[in-house]
Amino acid sequence: MTDGTNGRPGDTRPGDGEPAVETTGLRREYRTRRGPAVVALDDVSVTVERGEVHGLLGPNGAGKSTLMKILSTVLLPTAGSGRVLGHDLATEHRRIRPLLGIVFGGERGLYPRLTARQNMRYWAALYGLTGREGAVRSDALLDELGLAERADDRVETFSVGMRQRLHLARGIVGDPRVLLLDEPTNGLDPLAARQLRELIRRLAGEGRTVLLATHDLAEAEALCDRVTMINHGRVVAAEAPKTLARLVTHQERVRVRAEEPLLALVRALPGVLGVEPDDDGTALVTVEDKESVGRVLAFVVERGVTEVRTELPGLEEVYLRLVHRDETRSVVNR
Amino acid sequence: MSLLAAAGRFQGRLVLTHRDYLIDLVRTPLLAAVFLLLIRHNDRPDLLANGLLAPVLMGVWSMAMLISGEVVDNDRWLGTLELQIAAPADFARVVLSRVWVTTVISLLTVLEVAAVAVLGFGTVPHVPHPGVFAMALLATAVATAGTATLMAALFVATRTARTFQNSLSYPVLLLGGVFAPLDRLPEWTHPVGRLIYLSWSSDLLRDALTPAPVTSVAWRTSTILGLGLLTGALGRLLLGRVVRLVRENGTVGLR
Numbered sequence: 001m002t003d004g005t006n007g008r009p010g011d012t013r014p015g016d017g018e019p020a021v022e023t024t025g026l027r028r029e030y031r032t033r034r035g036p037a038v039v040a041l042d043d044v045s046v047t048v049e050r051g052e053v054h055g056l057l058g059p060n061g062a063g064k065s066t067l068m069k070i071l072s073t074v075l076l077p078t079a080g081s082g083r084v085l086g087h088d089l090a091t092e093h094r095r096i097r098p099l100l101g102i103v104f105g106g107e108r109g110l111y112p113r114l115t116a117r118q119n120m121r122y123w124a125a126l127y128g129l130t131g132r133e134g135a136v137r138s139d140a141l142l143d144e145l146g147l148a149e150r151a152d153d154r155v156e157t158f159s160v161g162m163r164q165r166l167h168l169a170r171g172i173v174g175d176p177r178v179l180l181l182d183e184p185t186n187g188l189d190p191l192a193a194r195q196l197r198e199l200i201r202r203l204a205g206e207g208r209t210v211l212l213a214t215h216d217l218a219e220a221e222a223l224c225d226r227v228t229m230i231n232h233g234r235v236v237a238a239e240a241p242k243t244l245a246r247l248v249t250h251q252e253r254v255r256v257r258a259e260e261p262l263l264a265l266v267r268a269l270p271g272v273l274g275v276e277p278d279d280d281g282t283a284l285v286t287v288e289d290k291e292s293v294g295r296v297l298a299f300v301v302e303r304g305v306t307e308v309r310t311e312l313p314g315l316e317e318v319y320l321r322l323v324h325r326d327e328t329r330s331v332v333n334r
Numbered sequence: 335m336s337l338l339a340a341a342g343r344f345q346g347r348l349v350l351t352h353r354d355y356l357i358d359l360v361r362t363p364l365l366a367a368v369f370l371l372l373i374r375h376n377d378r379p380d381l382l383a384n385g386l387l388a389p390v391l392m393g394v395w396s397m398a399m400l401i402s403g404e405v406v407d408n409d410r411w412l413g414t415l416e417l418q419i420a421a422p423a424d425f426a427r428v429v430l431s432r433v434w435v436t437t438v439i440s441l442l443t444v445l446e447v448a449a450v451a452v453l454g455f456g457t458v459p460h461v462p463h464p465g466v467f468a469m470a471l472l473a474t475a476v477a478t479a480g481t482a483t484l485m486a487a488l489f490v491a492t493r494t495a496r497t498f499q500n501s502l503s504y505p506v507l508l509l510g511g512v513f514a515p516l517d518r519l520p521e522w523t524h525p526v527g528r529l530i531y532l533s534w535s536s537d538l539l540r541d542a543l544t545p546a547p548v549t550s551v552a553w554r555t556s557t558i559l560g561l562g563l564l565t566g567a568l569g570r571l572l573l574g575r576v577v578r579l580v581r582e583n584g585t586v587g588l589r
Contacts, residue, residue, distance in 0.1 A: 028584070072416075073419075073420050073581075074416045074420050075581055076581045076582050094422070097420060097421060097422040098422040102417060102420055104413060107413075108412060108414075109413045109414060111348065111414065112412070113348070113351040113352060114344075114347060114348065114351060118344070118347055122340060122341070122344040123417075124340075125337050125339075125341065125423070126337070126340075126418065126421040126423040126428065127421060127423070128337075128422055130336045131339065134340070154351075174422070
């Protein structure tokens, strides 16, 4: 989706050896009129490499949006530091802004009474494009995002999905090298959400760095090279989704399509720690080591089971366990 | 230049789609009718210049103040304020461009008042010094845009700025000599009144509508422009400071 005129996503500039995003000990407090300050972020250190799709996961109120706002330069940290493509967030925000594309989810961020084309041209001007460049770039993006036919309709007549695509078009009108997406699929129906994820994948494929704040675990698992989990303003874990699975369990898992009484026999095998039947007719067999995996596989295949696979815990399970572990730790520390 | 043109074009479209922004263009002819009716009823043709100018200056001031607030308030509500502050363009320049276009649109009140005078009262406004009148009007528009930029800074800083603005308008119009020349007000008001560009604007515009020669045109026009540019520069400086402050406080996007 680059127009080839400035080649931003892949070009070389000062600070090119540095990560796309790097924060160190970031802290953000909000002062309240009465009572103590509310800590939204506490000692957050995150590194996002160039070209990476990085997920920011956490429950509502975890601090994801606060971090996004700091990175987008509309909020200053109370303590700690951050750099975007080598530029300091606190002192070099003017250098950072042209490199960033910002997309918030939901209804906000557009002028509903203006048309999609009018919205786009305004934002193009704010990102330094001349009138002609802005017109060409806006039309190209509206076309690519499937909004060309409705380009001259008021945004207030758009569906949620169309608005979200327009948000994305607005976010990339300046051809950013780093894209900050805050809950971009929020409120979308599954089909629109899938289409938007495809678009994000395409944008990442062009060499842009994408930082995606979401609480949709399937989305993070599908899109992200790495994820950082945040809870109560603190980083709980930061790894590739598959590596994260190993953080919460060293046990092996085998999923088999089988019923009782075969499952009872499996339960009795050495090294089997548990067998949990699911509603879909499969059962999850937890075993203590790889040797036991082989034993279970051989046992069920010998008895005619054809659907069998090893698996790691999904991101959802990892998320729940890590957040739970963090909550428990917080309670103990109190 | 591209940004100024784009922001100006954008604001023009916004004003046309939000009809409530044009309320002053609806109110001005009614005010003009009231003033002209009072002048006729009391048989005071000597006050015609006052009756014609007051609704124009009230309209220009009121529309600029309304939009300066809306540029910030409405954008804050729409979630576009944060995005504009996060954009590479200088936010103060964007605000100034948007306010300037609105001020230019508000000059339509001149035509409206003239139309009311001609069509409603059979009075053709005579402008003995059209050059002075045009220059004074342009200088007034520039100064109004500067003042509106200062008000926009206030709106970024606080969400209760509208109350302050509403309370401020009538004292400013009064001390600005919009209803009656400043020298008709008590003497102690003069030092404050002379700091308000409107007092210079209203005097010069009134003089342009009377047959007597207009004196010190260059000085008086420069004073209007000077006060306006000073206020605009202060507004720009304050906007920068206030944006920094709301980034620290975390109140940019609060509705």
